[in-house]
Amino acid sequence: MSRTFPTSVDVVIVGSGPCGAAYARVLSERAPQATLLTLEVGPQLADPPGGHVKNILDEQARSAAQRASEGPAPLSADTPTDTMDGYADEAPRMARPGTWLLPAGYRQPGEDGLPNAAMSSNVGGMGAHWTGACPRPGEGERIAFLADLDELLTEGERLLAVDDHAFDDAPFADEVRKRLADHLDADRAEDRRVGPMPLAVTRHADGRLTWSGSDVVYGDVTRANPRHTLLPEALVTRVLLTDGRASGVRVRDLQTGQEHDVAARYVVVAADSLRTPQLLWASGVRPHALGRYLNDQPQTVYAVRLRDVGHADQEDVDPRGRSSIVAQSGVSWVPYTDQHPFHGQVMQLDASPVPLAADDVPTPGTIVGLGWFCAKDLQDSDRLEFDETAPDPYGMPGIQVHYRLTEADHASIAAATAAVKEVAAALGDPLGGEPFTFGPGASLHIQGTVRMGETPDGTSVCGPTSEVWDVPGLHVAGNGVIPTPIACNPTLTSVALAVAGARSIAGSLSERN
Numbered sequence: 001m002s003r004t005f006p007t008s009v010d011v012v013i014v015g016s017g018p019c020g021a022a023y024a025r026v027l028s029e030r031a032p033q034a035t036l037l038t039l040e041v042g043p044q045l046a047d048p049p050g051g052h053v054k055n056i057l058d059e060q061a062r063s064a065a066q067r068a069s070e071g072p073a074p075l076s077a078d079t080p081t082d083t084m085d086g087y088a089d090e091a092p093r094m095a096r097p098g099t100w101l102l103p104a105g106y107r108q109p110g111e112d113g114l115p116n117a118a119m120s121s122n123v124g125g126m127g128a129h130w131t132g133a134c135p136r137p138g139e140g141e142r143i144a145f146l147a148d149l150d151e152l153l154t155e156g157e158r159l160l161a162v163d164d165h166a167f168d169d170a171p172f173a174d175e176v177r178k179r180l181a182d183h184l185d186a187d188r189a190e191d192r193r194v195g196p197m198p199l200a201v202t203r204h205a206d207g208r209l210t211w212s213g214s215d216v217v218y219g220d221v222t223r224a225n226p227r228h229t230l231l232p233e234a235l236v237t238r239v240l241l242t243d244g245r246a247s248g249v250r251v252r253d254l255q256t257g258q259e260h261d262v263a264a265r266y267v268v269v270a271a272d273s274l275r276t277p278q279l280l281w282a283s284g285v286r287p288h289a290l291g292r293y294l295n296d297q298p299q300t301v302y303a304v305r306l307r308d309v310g311h312a313d314q315e316d317v318d319p320r321g322r323s324s325i326v327a328q329s330g331v332s333w334v335p336y337t338d339q340h341p342f343h344g345q346v347m348q349l350d351a352s353p354v355p356l357a358a359d360d361v362p363t364p365g366t367i368v369g370l371g372w373f374c375a376k377d378l379q380d381s382d383r384l385e386f387d388e389t390a391p392d393p394y395g396m397p398g399i400q401v402h403y404r405l406t407e408a409d410h411a412s413i414a415a416a417t418a419a420v421k422e423v424a425a426a427l428g429d430p431l432g433g434e435p436f437t438f439g440p441g442a443s444l445h446i447q448g449t450v451r452m453g454e455t456p457d458g459t460s461v462c463g464p465t466s467e468v469w470d471v472p473g474l475h476v477a478g479n480g481v482i483p484t485p486i487a488c489n490p491t492l493t494s495v496a497l498a499v500a501g502a503r504s505i506a507g508s509l510s511e512r513n
């Protein structure tokens, strides 16, 4: 039986990842009279919608949910379900469970390209597969023209249920942070010192851990909102415009192949950093900055074994006393500073990423993975182009990536490599040879393609409320909106920017009602 698509709503949201969900949540809270429709190209994996796949305990069911998220290019059925598997994998293109790689156009001849650029197609988007690290941007990462950035970040932390202390009792986490701090903290401002990584994780009274996906961002208020509808397997092919203003969307029901036009007063495109500009382009919205300032965070990883630590107490090893520690146990954060312009993510792994001797069983918590992320040297020429004659697997204009690492990027990667080796030496004994730098796109933190600006000077796509310049009623959301070359994990920042956009729509709706 075919589904009913509404003919008219107040707000259409394209995409159900954390940023689309943030719009639905804030609008449900601030504009409860508004009719809201979320359209998502991928299938629904869980009930409530948008749950994180790591919360699915059954391995087979988790694997099935990951395959269902991989759009037109699912991985083989026996792919390991742990996204940390292959942490230091040197494969030229690395697809992580729950994601699918750009099938074509990811590199032009003579360029670096983004061979690891990936997407997720499912209710919850990549937010059903992510690691949940939610650091705040600092110093040069911050968006200077947003006076209320800190308040927006606080709201983002509320929506994502960010917790700084979920893994406080992980074995040796304090020792890792002490060694990092002794080595790095001397000249740092108080809010930029080494600390636990803020994580979008909830630790329940019984010790159980659950990961925040869009389900947490939606929250009960959105689920209880009778005026919000979420339709999965619904591909938005076009934003409709009337007299230059967004007036709705054209959507293809992937269950039946039928197309529907839905009228709307506001359209929010939260369809990831590759597909948000794709949809704008397909709709004839093509400002100069669209798809430009494309950036991904070059990422260098290394592993180390803690030196001079005893054996953790059994209690420390497993706070729940049931199973082994989870992969993300003990995640520490080395914040970006202008002097140390890298974001450091330090994870105590439950297995070594490099082979150890067969009889060498490491004490849990003593193998530490270091990931140093760099900020990209932003270029107008790093861009996405779109080609209607070579459509993508959904029939949308094909994506062509133009992307180069500049000399400054190579210098920054070399400096990150040196920094990570120095930090590793301060922690313990390095494992394996040299640090390894992933190919571009592997951070999965693709940014800048629909960037925000203070004024419409041609270097941005949208203004401070994420409304597209010169297209009233059309908002964009996601990591693509971030205008600064941030090195830290971007989702908290993107959700914070979505909060500002949703508040501005809620304000306009209540003025007009």
Ligand code: FAD
Pocket (backbone or CB within 6 Å): 014, 015, 016, 017, 018, 019, 020, 021, 039, 040, 041, 042, 083, 096, 098, 099, 120, 121, 122, 123, 124, 125, 126, 127, 128, 129, 130, 131, 132, 133, 134, 234, 235, 236, 237, 270, 271, 272, 273, 275, 276, 279, 444, 445, 477, 478, 479, 489, 490, 491, 492, 494
């Ligand atoms: P997405 O979550 O990508 O959602 C976009 C949605 O739009 C998708 O569901 C897609 O199917 C849908 N869509 C696209 N086009 C259309 C269309 N035309 N019509 C309808 N629907 C459409 N980030 C961090 O900050 N910290 C981390 O620790 C972290 N770890 C990660 C680990 C992994 C393994 C992965 C995969 C990602 C990680 N990320 C991390 C990245 C994080 O998941 C993303 O930044 C975040 O999900 C972006 O949210 P979003 O809502 O903008 O986009």
